[in-house]
Amino acid sequence: MPLTTGPIENTGNLPANATSVRIKVLNLTGGLLTGVVRVFRLNGSRQLLSTTPFAAAANASTFVTPSVAGSFQYEVEISPNQTGGLYSVYGRTASGVIIDAQRFANSELTPIL
Numbered sequence: 416m417p418l419t420t421g422p423i424e425n426t427g428n429l430p431a432n433a434t435s436v437r438i439k440v441l442n443l444t445g446g447l448l449t450g451v452v453r454v455f456r457l458n459g460s461r462q463l464l465s466t467t468p469f470a471a472a473a474n475a476s477t478f479v480t481p482s483v484a485g486s487f488q489y490e491v492e493i494s495p496n497q498t499g500g501l502y503s504v505y506g507r508t509a510s511g512v513i514i515d516a517q518r519f520a521n522s523e524l525t526p527i528l
Contacts, residue, residue, distance in 0.1 A: 418524040420504050423455050428514045433506030434484040436491055436517070438507040442471035444499035450508050454481045457488035464489070471500070480507070491519075492527065 426430050442448035446473045454464045466482040483489045483506070491504050502524060506517030 416498070417492055417517070417527040418500070418502065419493075419527050420519050420523075420524055422488050422490055423506065423517055424488055425483060425506065426486045428506070428508075428516060430512055431508040431510075432488075433489075433509045433514055433517055434482065434509045435480050436489070437470075437478055437480045437484050437505055437507055437513075438491060438493060439476060439478045439503045440469050440471045440493075440495075441476045441501040442473060442499065443501060444497070445473050447472060448495060448497060448500050450493065450495035450500075452479050452481065453492040453494070454483060455490045455492070456483075456486040457490055458486060493524070 438452050452467045456462045467479045469476045501521045504519040506514040
């Protein structure tokens with residue numbers, strides 16, 4: 416089932432606004448977990464910024480780090496091929512600093528029906 420962060424504000428963050436967003440994928444299954452991460456800019460209208468595939472081996476993790484540079488608001492959608500994954504999402508500055516206000520744990524992601 417696809418998951419979303421919902422809209423994320425990307426203005427006035429300390430130490431700086433996000434230029435990328437990191438999506439961590441933890442595969443708790445005994446097989447390969449694949450899927451795609453879509454990032455949308457929400458500056459007025461919803462515009463697809465990127466589509467990034469992921470693949471996490473059995474009982475392993477991986478991450479993808481798409482750009483959100485120039486986006487005042489953005490949304491992340493995670494679409495796995497099966498259940499059994501845990502996900503976290505967090506905005507990062509150009510120097511790789513995590514922005515606490517843009518951190519989403521797995522339990523904070525909303526299923527898309």
